[in-house]
Amino acid sequence: MNVLDITYHGETVTLADLPEYRKFYGKLTSGVWEPKTFRTLSDQLSPDITYIDIGGWIGVTPFWASRRARRVIVVEPDPKCHAVLKALLPRYPNVSLTECALSPKSCLTLNAVDDFGSSETSALDIGNKGCSVEVPGCSMGELLKKAGPGPVFVKIDIEGYEYKIADELRALDRAQVRGVQLAVHPALYEKSLAGLAPFRRGRTLLATLRLARLYRELERVAAVGKFSSLVTYLISGVGLTRSPRGADILFLNRTPPLQCRGPDHTLGGRKPLPSESGPAERDKAS
Numbered sequence: 001m002n003v004l005d006i007t008y009h010g011e012t013v014t015l016a017d018l019p020e021y022r023k024f025y026g027k028l029t030s031g032v033w034e035p036k037t038f039r040t041l042s043d044q045l046s047p048d049i050t051y052i053d054i055g056g057w058i059g060v061t062p063f064w065a066s067r068r069a070r071r072v073i074v075v076e077p078d079p080k081c082h083a084v085l086k087a088l089l090p091r092y093p094n095v096s097l098t099e100c101a102l103s104p105k106s107c108l109t110l111n112a113v114d115d116f117g118s119s120e121t122s123a124l125d126i127g128n129k130g131c132s133v134e135v136p137g138c139s140m141g142e143l144l145k146k147a148g149p150g151p152v153f154v155k156i157d158i159e160g161y162e163y164k165i166a167d168e169l170r171a172l173d174r175a176q177v178r179g180v181q182l183a184v185h186p187a188l189y190e191k192s193l194a195g196l197a198p199f200r201r202g203r204t205l206l207a208t209l210r211l212a213r214l215y216r217e218l219e220r221v222a223a224v225g226k227f228s229s230l231v232t233y234l235i236s237g238v239g240l241t242r243s244p245r246g247a248d249i250l251f252l253n254r255t256p257p258l259q260c261r262g263p264d265h266t267l268g269g270r271k272p273l274p275s276e277s278g279p280a281e282r283d284k285a286s
Contacts, residue, residue, distance in 0.1 A: 080117030103137030160188030186244035
């Protein structure tokens with residue numbers, strides 16, 4: 001597989017050089033693709049954090065995070081993405097791949113919206129008829145066991161299936177977890193429902209509210225995506241719009257585990273680790 005180095009949000013990352021992703025790479029390097037996600041990761045990751053990226057796609061966020069976290073666990077069920085991630089993994093020794101979908105089920109159907117390899121593959125029944133595959137499931141408990149002891153930060157972006165597995169998501173409500181960024185996709189969830197439009201919209205509103213109130217140990221940050229508050233998002237972003245808008249909900253631990261802060265985590269870059277410094281810099285450090 002051909003690869004290319006792309007610089008975005010302060011890190012140079014090696015990704016797959018495939019024609020179907022080149023237009024997206026332009027958005028990535030320009031900084032317009034999910035800048036708040038990278039700001040959150042920059043703020044929350046450090047050399048003692050294990051980062052779990054559930055829905056890692058082709059590695060854009062997990063490989064970027066590998067420069068800032070102790071370990072990265074990528075969870076991705078899409079068969080085409082497996083090939084991309086496996087080809088790149090040797091370049092990232094602190095990244096491991098778990099080929100499954102987060103689910104309480106041992107096996108589930110994964111549906112492609114256009115084709116596998118896109119960022120819209122979902123376990124909801126919303127894809128192309130016949131363009132589906134059976135994949136293994138894994139529980140949140142299994143993933144936390146893989147992470148081992150120590151603080152954990154989790155990003156979840158599973159294209160609407162988050163609405164179906166609230167109990168699995170609730171398993172993150174523990175002291176070990178420093179925080180959770182949960183992407184909600186109300187338009188996809190609404191599309192999966194049966195019934196009249198007002199009924200489906202009402203169910204979507206209530207389900208989104210429940211997701212925003214999942215945790216006790218973890219406290220929801222006031223802003224929801226581009227909206228200043230949860231209420232504003234539910235009204236303007238979900239209820240009173242033609243198609244509900246997706247958003248990221250950030251939850252942070254009220255009493256995060258004690259940890260030493262590592263190098264500067266700003267989007268402008270990070271200070272090099274001792275192993276990356278030249279001889280002069282190492283001499284100064286000693």
